[in-house]
Amino acid sequence: MRYFARRIGFFLATLWAAVTLNFVIPRLQPGDPAEVMVRKLAGKDAQLDPAAVRAMRAMLGAPDGNLFQQYVDYLKALSHGKFGISYTYFPYPVTEVIGKALPWTLVLVGVTQVLAFVIGVTLGAYAAWRRNTRFDSLVTLGSTFVGTLPGFWIALLLLFAFGYTLGWFPTSGGYEDSMPGWNLGFVGDAALHSLLPAASLLVTAPIGWILGMRNTMVMNLGEDYIRLARAKGLPDRVVALRYAARNALLPSVTGFAIALGGVLGGSILVETIFDYPGMGRLMGEAVSNRDFPLLQALLLFIIVGVLVANLVADLLYGVLDPRARKAGQ
Structure with a gap:
């Protein structure tokens, strides 16, 4: 019984670490998705409008606040099975795209x-x-x-x-x-x-x-x-x-x-x-x-x-x- 309890404990600890890394790693990638989408719509050589970028970020539901608050919101969303809206397939939810x-x-x-x-x-x-x-x-x-x-x-x-x-x-x-x-x-x-x-x-x-x-x-x-x-x-x-x-x-x-x-x-x-x-x-x-x-x-x-x-x-x-x-x- 001790063998199975240890394996389940390792599983839970590894799952928490994986969920945390899953939150951190994408945010280490340089660039702003809102800027990328605005540039696609306006053209590569067009000057970015900060208001358009802010509007796009709000429309995509991009996370705001400090990193810790984003992490808390991320865990809350996971507990409810919500992964947000896909930027690539906007306005479809991520769950529908994956499904x-x-x-x-x-x-x-x-x-x-x-x-x-x-x-x-x-x-x-x-x-x-x-x-x-x-x-x-x-x-x-x-x-x-x-x-x-x-x-x-x-x-x-x-x-x-x-x-x-x-x-x-x-x-x-x-x-x-x-x-x-x-x-x-x-x-x-x-x-x-x-x-x-x-x-x-x-x-x-x-x-x-x-x-x-x-x-x-x-x-x-x-x-x-x-x-x-x-x-x-x-x-x-x-x-x-x-x-x-x-x-x-x-x-x-x-x-x-x-x-x-x-x-x-x-x-x-x-x-x-x-x-x-x-x-x-x-x-x-x-x-x-x-x-x-x-x-x-x-x-x-x-x-x-x-x-x-x-x-x-x-x-x-x-x-x-x-x-x-x-x-x-």
Whole structure:
């Protein structure tokens, strides 16, 4: 019980620190969002009117007062689930903007993360079982090489080859002519638009799971319980799946839970390259436009998602492995 209480205490302390940093970091960014919007409306070479800047700041609901008062107001707004008005998508609230982008990221990045995990642990386990063979060398060396390739370069290459040159897939957006809704036309259109971004993520996403699963399983194959299982005359398939792979999978499951928590952040580069309407593109727009309310809400979503996933992973680890509870006391 002490193990679980400590993990929950660490979670609450980390959450408070994350919320505070989420308030401070956007305000360290130079520039005034109100001035940026007035300059966009008036033109880059036009002289800024202080009255117009003040009016824009009031219209955006920009925080005023000293930093401590802003922090108190920020905490009060969070307690009521209010994140303010988005500067980029004025006059829409931040919650509405995020609500429209979140499903796209959950489908794209969530599905690719699950597929990457399944593919990665399967290839890694089989490569470990067949270690020092041609298949093992191909998987490990190939994964190491592909892991050195930049993700944005892979996305641009796929976009050029299959989008512009061959014209097999759409080059941007989440859908085209169909009306959004739960109908076959829209679902098929959205799936077609997501294939290239998903392929860009799946090229490199399984690599960490492959190498991690292989290395962990190779270590487990040298343990005494594996020798005992073989001495009992158990089939190789049983030894590989029920003994070696099952124990090697535990760290990967923990990492998978944390990776799912990071899904809320989307993939900024891939979503920006394909103009995909997800959380990653939203994050890029918020940074470039100094949209403090939207940026704070996005960062908070990502941080809370990772922290909750980390907490769930710690609690599950304590349930699945009694040694973790003993070590944490």
